[in-house]
Amino acid sequence: xxxxxxxxxxxxxxxxxxxxxxxxxxxxxxxxxxxxxxxxxxxxxxxxxxxxxxxxxxxxxxxxxxxxxxxxxxxxxxxxxxxxxxxxxxxxxxxxxxxxxxxxxxxxxxxxxxxxxxxxxxxxxxxxxxxxxxxxxxxxxxxxxxxxxxxxxxxxxxxxxxxxxxxxxxxxxxxxxxxxxxxxxxxxxxxxxxxxxxxxxxxxxxxxxxxxxxxxxxxxxxxxxxxxxxxxxxxxxxxxxxxxxxxxxxxxxxxxxxxxxxxxxxxxxxxxxxxxxxxxxxxxxxxxxxxxxxxxxxxxxxxxxxxxxxxxxxxxxxxxxxxxxxxxxxxxxxxxxxxxxxxxxxxxxxxxxxxxxxxxxxxxxxxxxxxxxxxxxxxxxxxxxxxxxxxxxxxxxxxxxxxxxxxxxxxxxxxxxxxxxxxxxxxxxxxxxxxxxxxxxxxxxxxxxxxxxxxxxxxxxxxxxxxxxxxxxxxxxxxxx
Amino acid sequence: xxxxxxxxxxxxxxxxxxxxxxxxxxxxxxxxxxxxxxxxxxxxxxxxxxxxxxxxxxxxxxxxxxxxxxxxxxxxxxxxxxxxxxxxxxxxxxxxxxxxxxxxxxxxxxxxxxxxxxxxxxxxxxxxxxxxxxxxxxxxxxxxxxxxxxxxxxxxxxxxxxxxxxxxxxxxxxxxxxxxxxxxxxxxxxxxxxxxxxxxxxxxxxxxxxxxxxxxxxxxxxxxxxxxxxxxxxxxxxxxxxxxxxxxxxxxxxxxxxxxxxxxxxxxxxxxxxxxxxxxxxxxxxxxxxxxxxxxxxxxxxxxxxxxxxxxxxxxxxxxxxxxxxxxxxxxxxxxxxxxxxxxxxxxxxxxxxxxxxxxxxxxxxxxxxxxxxxxxxxxxxxxxxxxxxxxxxxxxxxxxxxxxxxxxxxxxxxxxxxxxxxxxxxxxxxxxxxxxxxxxxxxxxxxxxxxxxxxxxxxxxxxxxxxxxxxxxxxxxxxx
Numbered sequence: 001x002x003x004x005x006x007x008x009x010x011x012x013x014x015x016x017x018x019x020x021x022x023x024x025x026x027x028x029x030x031x032x033x034x035x036x037x038x039x040x041x042x043x044x045x046x047x048x049x050x051x052x053x054x055x056x057x058x059x060x061x062x063x064x065x066x067x068x069x070x071x072x073x074x075x076x077x078x079x080x081x082x083x084x085x086x087x088x089x090x091x092x093x094x095x096x097x098x099x100x101x102x103x104x105x106x107x108x109x110x111x112x113x114x115x116x117x118x119x120x121x122x123x124x125x126x127x128x129x130x131x132x133x134x135x136x137x138x139x140x141x142x143x144x145x146x147x148x149x150x151x152x153x154x155x156x157x158x159x160x161x162x163x164x165x166x167x168x169x170x171x172x173x174x175x176x177x178x179x180x181x182x183x184x185x186x187x188x189x190x191x192x193x194x195x196x197x198x199x200x201x202x203x204x205x206x207x208x209x210x211x212x213x214x215x216x217x218x219x220x221x222x223x224x225x226x227x228x229x230x231x232x233x234x235x236x237x238x239x240x241x242x243x244x245x246x247x248x249x250x251x252x253x254x255x256x257x258x259x260x261x262x263x264x265x266x267x268x269x270x271x272x273x274x275x276x277x278x279x280x281x282x283x284x285x286x287x288x289x290x291x292x293x294x295x296x297x298x299x300x301x302x303x304x305x306x307x308x309x310x311x312x313x314x315x316x317x318x319x320x321x322x323x324x325x326x327x328x329x330x331x332x333x334x335x336x337x338x339x340x341x342x343x344x345x346x347x348x349x350x351x352x353x354x355x356x357x358x359x360x361x362x363x364x365x366x367x368x369x370x371x372x373x374x375x376x377x378x379x380x381x382x383x384x385x386x387x388x389x390x391x392x393x394x395x396x397x398x399x400x401x402x403x404x405x406x407x408x409x410x411x412x413x414x415x416x417x418x419x420x421x422x423x424x425x426x427x428x429x430x431x432x433x434x435x436x437x438x439x440x441x442x443x444x445x446x447x448x449x450x451x452x453x454x455x456x457x458x459x460x461x462x463x464x465x466x467x468x469x470x471x472x473x474x475x476x477x478x479x480x481x
Numbered sequence: 482x483x484x485x486x487x488x489x490x491x492x493x494x495x496x497x498x499x500x501x502x503x504x505x506x507x508x509x510x511x512x513x514x515x516x517x518x519x520x521x522x523x524x525x526x527x528x529x530x531x532x533x534x535x536x537x538x539x540x541x542x543x544x545x546x547x548x549x550x551x552x553x554x555x556x557x558x559x560x561x562x563x564x565x566x567x568x569x570x571x572x573x574x575x576x577x578x579x580x581x582x583x584x585x586x587x588x589x590x591x592x593x594x595x596x597x598x599x600x601x602x603x604x605x606x607x608x609x610x611x612x613x614x615x616x617x618x619x620x621x622x623x624x625x626x627x628x629x630x631x632x633x634x635x636x637x638x639x640x641x642x643x644x645x646x647x648x649x650x651x652x653x654x655x656x657x658x659x660x661x662x663x664x665x666x667x668x669x670x671x672x673x674x675x676x677x678x679x680x681x682x683x684x685x686x687x688x689x690x691x692x693x694x695x696x697x698x699x700x701x702x703x704x705x706x707x708x709x710x711x712x713x714x715x716x717x718x719x720x721x722x723x724x725x726x727x728x729x730x731x732x733x734x735x736x737x738x739x740x741x742x743x744x745x746x747x748x749x750x751x752x753x754x755x756x757x758x759x760x761x762x763x764x765x766x767x768x769x770x771x772x773x774x775x776x777x778x779x780x781x782x783x784x785x786x787x788x789x790x791x792x793x794x795x796x797x798x799x800x801x802x803x804x805x806x807x808x809x810x811x812x813x814x815x816x817x818x819x820x821x822x823x824x825x826x827x828x829x830x831x832x833x834x835x836x837x838x839x840x841x842x843x844x845x846x847x848x849x850x851x852x853x854x855x856x857x858x859x860x861x862x863x864x865x866x867x868x869x870x871x872x873x874x875x876x877x878x879x880x881x882x883x884x885x886x887x888x889x890x891x892x893x894x895x896x897x898x899x900x901x902x903x904x905x906x907x908x909x910x911x912x913x914x915x916x917x918x919x920x921x922x923x924x925x926x927x928x929x930x931x932x933x934x935x936x937x938x939x940x941x942x943x944x945x946x947x948x949x950x951x952x953x954x955x956x957x958x959x960x961x962x
Contacts, residue, residue, distance in 0.1 A: 111841030112872070113730070156676050164735070167674065170651055185932045193648065193837045193871040193913040195637055195687060196925055197955045200936050202683035206676055223731040249594070250704040251778030254645070254735040297732030298788050299780070307779050356674045360592030390674040391593070432674040444677055451666045455681050455944070462943035463936070474678045 009048055009092065012069055016049050016095070019065050023058055024101070026050040035096045038087050039080055039146075040345070046091030047074070054101040056176060056184055056215040062097055063213065064182035071095045072471050073180075075209035077151025078122065080143035082352070083437030085155065085208040085473050097213060099150050106216065108133050113221045114173060114190040119150025119214045135221040138165035138257075142338050150214040156206035158433025160258040160292075160337075163389025165222070167433070168205065175201040176216030180464040190218045203459065208435050209470040211463045225257070225294035227301040230330035231309060232262075233321030234285035238363035241287045244317055245359075245388045248291065251308050255301060258292035259388045260337055266385060269343030270336040277339060278332055280322040289388070290337055292330075337385075344383065344396060349405065351397035351412040355423055356432035359391040369395055369422040373415045380411055392432040395419055436474045445479055453479060490529055490573065493550055497530050497576075500546050504539055505582070507531040516577045519568050520561055521826070527572030528555070535582040537657060537665055537696040543578055544694065545663035552576045553952050554661075556690035558632025559603065561624035563833070564918030566636065566689040566954050578694060580631050587697065589614050594702045595654060595671040600631025600695045616702040619646035619738075623819050631695040637687035639914025641739045641773075641818075644870025646703070648914070649686065656682040657697030661945040671699045684940065689916050690951040692944045706738070706775035708782040711811035712790060713743075714802030715766035719844035722768050725798055726840075726869045729772065732789050736782060739773035740869045741818055747866060750824030751817040758820060759813055761803040770869070771818055773811075818866075825864065825877060830886065832878035832893040836904050837913035840872040850876055850903040854896045861892055873913040876900055917955045926960055934960060 007015070013027045026032045027049045037044040048071060053059045066073050072094045076086040079098075088094040099120035106116040110133050117126060123144040127137050139152055141159035151157075153175065157168045165171065174189035187201050204211055235241050238261075245259050267283045281288070295301045305323060312318040324330035344350055357365045370382040379400045386393035397415040399408045420430065420443065436444045445453075457480045460467070471477055488496070494508045507513045508530045518525040529552060534540045547554050553575045557567040569575040580601035587597040591614050598607060604625040608618050620633055622640035632638075634656065638649045646652065655670035668682050685692055716722050719742075726740050748764045762769070776782045786804060793799040805811035825831055838846045851863040860881045867874035878896040880889045901911065901924065917925045926934075938961045941948070952958055 109839065109841065111727070112839040114839070156680070158674055158676070162674060166647075166651060167676075169680070170647060179932070179936075183932055183935075185936065186930070187933075189910075190839055191837045191872060191910050191913070192840070193639055193643060193868070193873045194910040195639070195648075195912045195914050195916050196910055197917050198684065198688050198692070198937055198940065199637070199650070199686070200933065202686075203679065203940075205680070205683075207679050211679070223734075246592070253704075253776040253778055253780050255780065295734040297728075297734055298785055298792075299734050299736065304779055311779075356672045358590065358593040358595070358671055359673070360590065387674070391672060392674045429670075429672050429675040429677055431676045432672070433676050435676050436678050449667070451660070451664055452668075452681065454664075455660075455666065456679055458943040459679065459684075459940065462939040 007069065012048050012071065015069060016051065016065065020051065020062060023054070023062070024052040035076060035079060035098060036088055038084055043084055043087055045088045047088045047094050047096050048092065050096040050098055052098050052101050056178065059097065059178045059213055059215050060182045060184050063178050063180070066095055067182065067466070067468065072468050073097055074470055075099070075154070075213040077120065077148035077154070078143065078146045080147040081151065081155060081437060082434045083431070083439040085435050085437030086151070087438065089438060089472050099148060099215065102215060105129055108135065109190065110135055112190060115219045115221060116188055116190065117149055117217055117219060119148060119216060121149045123147050123149055123152060130221060131224055134224045136224040137219055137221055138171060139168055142341055149217050153205055153214050153217055154207060154209050155435040158387070158390070158392065160260060160387060162387060163259060164254060164257045171220045172201065172205060172217060173220050174218030175204055175214055177204050177212040177214055179212045180466065180469050188216055188218050192220065206435070208437060208473050210460065210474055211469060223296050226296045228292065228294040228330065229301050229305045230324040230333050231291045231305060231321055232281055232333045233289050233291065233309065233318045234281050235287045235289060235317065236285070236319055238287050238366055240317055241289050241388060242359065242363050244289055244312060247312065248308060249389070252293055252304055255293050255295050255299060255304060256291070257294045258290065260290040260385065261388050261393070262288040262290060262337065262385050263383055264288070265381065265383050266336055266340045269383065270339030272346055273339045273342035274335060277335055279336070280333070281320055285319060290333060340385065344398065347398050348401060349408045349412060350399065351415045353395045353419055354432050354434040355395055355428050355430065356390065356392045357423070357426045357428035361426050362388065362391050362393060365422065365426045365428065366393055366395060369419050372418045372422055373397055376418055377411055377415055380415060390432065438472055441472070441474060441476055444474065445476060488550065493529050493552065496550060497532065497546065501532065501543060504535070504543070505533045516557060516560065516579060517569055519565055524565055524568055526569045528569045528575050528577050529573065531577040531579055533579050533582050537659065540578065540659045540694055540696050541663045541665050544659050544661070547576055548663065548947070548949065553949050554578055555951055556635070556694040558601065558629035558635070559624065559627045561628040562632065562636060562918060563915045564920040566916050566918030567632070568919065570919060570953050580629060580696065583696060586610055589616065590671065591616055593671060596700045596702060597669055597671065598630055598698055598700060600629060600697060602630045604628050604630055604633060611702060612705055615705045617705040618700055618702055619652060620649055623822055630698050634686055634695050634698055635688060635690050636916040639868070639871070639873065641741060641868060643868060644740060645735060645738045652701045653682065653686060653698060654701050655699030656685055656695055658685050658693040658695055660693045661947065661950050669697055669699050673701065687916070689918060689954050691941065691954055692950060704777050707777045709773065709775040709811065710782050710786045711805040711814050712772045712786060712802055713762055713814045714770050714772065714790065714799045715762050716768045716770060716798065717766070717800055719768050719847055721798055722770050722869060723840065723844050725770055725793060728793065729789060730870070733774055733785055736774050736776050736780060736785060737772070738775045739771065741771040741866065742869050742874070743769040743771060743818065743866050744864055745769070746862070746864050747817055747821045750864065751820030753827055754820045754823035755816060758816055760817070761814065762801050766800060771814060821866065825879065828879050829882060830889045830893060831880065832896045834876045834900055835913050835915040836876055836909050836911065837871065837873045838904070838907045838909040842907050843869065843872050843874060846903065846907045846909065847874055847876060850900050853899050853903055854878055857899055858892050858896055861896060871913065919953055922953065922955060922957055925955065926957060
């Protein structure tokens with residue numbers, strides 16, 4: 001598509017302000033900074049403006065005006081994504097539409113175990129409000145204090161509870177979306193079963209804003225777990241961790257809500273970020289698992305966990321461990337899991353991945369990939385952790401401290417290349433839960449089968465014929481001409 | 482689109498036979514009968530031919546040839562659907578492609594809790610084979626002895642276990658689909674987490690074959706429940722049934738696998754179909770619930786159910802009831818639930834529905850709809866039952882015996898009109914789990930918002946520009962010109 005000659009930036013900003021009268025709009029570089037960079041600050045870009053609509057109608061008006069002005073649109077939630085899916089890359093012709101001002105819970109229906117919320121609700125705040133009504137929304141991830149539910153839907157976010165509750169997709173009953181032409185599509189249905197034709201909402205879940213802007217979400221909820229039991233256990237090998245998971249899946253049935261793999265380095269990384277964090281087990285074992293069971297009512301989760309661990313210790317599968325005796329202890333165990341992310345960030349630039357492989361191959365994959373990386377880059381340290389139940393491993397690589405940025409980047413690039421190669425042999429995914437965004441777009445495209453590209457292109461052109469929504473995200477501009 | 486002048490029927494049959502050499506093809510009316518009529522035999526149609534490919538490649542070849550011959554395609558699984566979604570309606574230009582010969586389990590991966598299967602696998606046979614490997618596929622519905630997994634996926638089938646495991650959609654990890662142009666799309670991914678871009682498979686789930694033919698499915702499995710406990714309890718009102726469900730949802734947590742509402746008439750209807758079926762409770766209570774809990778490993782499901790029911794009886798919510806003491810007793814309780822369907826069929830022509838409403842409104846909806854129907858049609862009997870956890874009610878209406886077909890049909894039409902009207906006031910769905918097909922297409926279209934029609938049309942044209950796949954299903958030919 002050829003673009004008509006466009007107005008100069010200042011003219012466009014003026015028109016946006018005039019036509020979207022009353023909507024807060026940022027145009028200064030300083031005001032826009034946090035909207036045009038990612039949270040790691042790896043990329044700092046710019047935009048014609050950041051629009052901050054306060055209602056679905058205002059989002060629709062903004063989209064229509066951008067269309068009239070031939071501006072492209074970057075929809076944005078909490079901007080906590082890890083793949084540059086909500087960060088502009090063409091400052092002269094892109095506008096960020098932030099959903100942050102649309103942050104109200106519209107309706108909670110405890111009788112129906114459902115709620116309808118604005119897309120801009122911050123995940124943890126929303127969960128807290130639902131918990132006051134004894135309702136539970138299961139999505140749980142590190143960024144939950146900042147990420148927004150619309151972004152979670154658009155990226156089909158994962159997190160630590162997927163093994164029991166599924167990805168975000170499985171907790172969405174309905175959506176409200178502003179389409180690329182400014183039409184408001186109201187699919188805010190709270191019915192738990194509704195088979196009236198093609199399920200349109202599914203297209204927008206995980207589309208990372210390339211097909212429209214999610215403005216409202218109908219959520220499927222569960223009763224609030226009143227019993228939550230957390231254990232941190234030490235094991236003799238990666239393989240034993242997988243074996244313990246398989247046992248837990250059978251023995252604890254659908255009462256297991258998390259099963260995380262941690263490496264021995266988790267403890268020092270977490271303590272680098274949170275110096276006085278208590279570490280309740282020795283860090284001298286080869287592998288660790290963080291296990292959470294939860295439930296409500298008449299089930300006895302504490303007893304179940306105790307009996308499960310007892311047997312696993314009798315069989316010498318679990319070698320050491322601790323069960324949290326209080327909420328505070330449980331929180332400090334989880335702080336190891338979350339703190340190790342921060343510890344890696346503090347360490348400096350490093351290679352991060354979000355791989356998934358079939359569960360049965362998880363141990364073999366980690367072993368093979370780590371061996372290949374440390375053999376090629378002996379001065380680097382591998383840190384592999386993740387969500388065992390989903391076969392999802394974050395295999396990260398930390399270059400030694402004190403290197404120049406170039407030396408670091410060289411190691412990051414090389415380790416990524418090696419890891420991806422091993423991954424493709426295991427038929428794994430380069431994005432288990434983070435999405436594609438702009439960061440993984442080239443890798444994604446390089447391995448995309450023709451039939452997939454054809455299907456995606458057809459859908460993109462059908463819904464966004466002007467290719468105005470989040471261009472360059474997921475697919476390059478060249479791939480969808 | 483205008484169609485080119487077509488060959489006569491016999492010529493087309495000859496070409497099909499020649500070009501699809503080796504593929505079993507039916508063209509005689511007698512051979513084709515069960516493929517061109519629905520299982521209630523309400524509609525008996527015809528087709529140019531019934532093609533029975535034995536592999537994905539043969540399906541692709543058949544689709545390409547139909548395209549060359551300008552023939553439309555009706556994909557068909559077990560043909561057990563209740564909405565005429567797989568029954569041809571234009572015998573002169575439609576071909577049925579039956580998947581029944583593609584009935585192999587391709588691969589079971591117990592380590593990964595997954596399997597890859599042909600679309601033509603019969604549901605119950607497939608479940609039995611998986612059970613031998615201690616794996617569980619949760620979909621359970623009356624037609625499971627005949628329906629095929631490809632049809633289950635294409636209709637996003639529901640059934641009795643949805644409250645715990647979700648619709649079929651939530652058990653699908655990947656799909657293989659022959660697209661309308663004959664391309665084979667291989668999305669047979671068994672990864673439990675994969676966020677690489679738009680989730681293409683979602684479009685085909687629930688599309689009832691209007692966007693392509695599902696030929697293979699990657700399934701998400703669970704450990705086989707080794708403890709299954711079944712109870713049939715009597716309650717004082719519909720409202721009490723809903724209240725008991727809400728309690729069970731909290732008290733029994735995610736170990737509840739079914740919670741079915743039964744009316745008092747269930748017993749006599751079931752006995753009409755299965756004369757010596759034991760009825761373990763008095764039929765003099767206003768409402769009944771069939772409750773199933775299940776689990777494996779270290780959970781004690783029998784104890785949980787006993788404690789749950791004890792409390793509910795102490796509180797006089799449950800008035801009477803029985804817990805199955807053996808598998809045989811559990812089966813005979815479930816036979817009441819399944820037998821009442823057959824009993825209604827034996828009664829003669831009747832009005833069947835597949836409604837869903839928000840759970841909180843389920844009792845009010847049934848009461849209001851039944852009152853409206855019996856007030857207008859005092860000689861008819863309402864039979865309302867369904868899946869309480871999903872707000873899914875099958876509100877059926879039986880005209881008295883001995884009426885002419887016309888008199889019956891008049892009552893069926895009128896009761897349907899009344900029921901639909903009440904439903905729309907409750908913002909319910911006319912299809913909770915059966916789909917739209919051809920039977921509900923007019924109702925669906927009449928209430929379809931413009932934005933939905935626009936989105937569906939765009940997707941349809943993007944994927945099936947010749948409108949060759951299952952035309953007239955879901956949308957009329959006029960709606961997608």
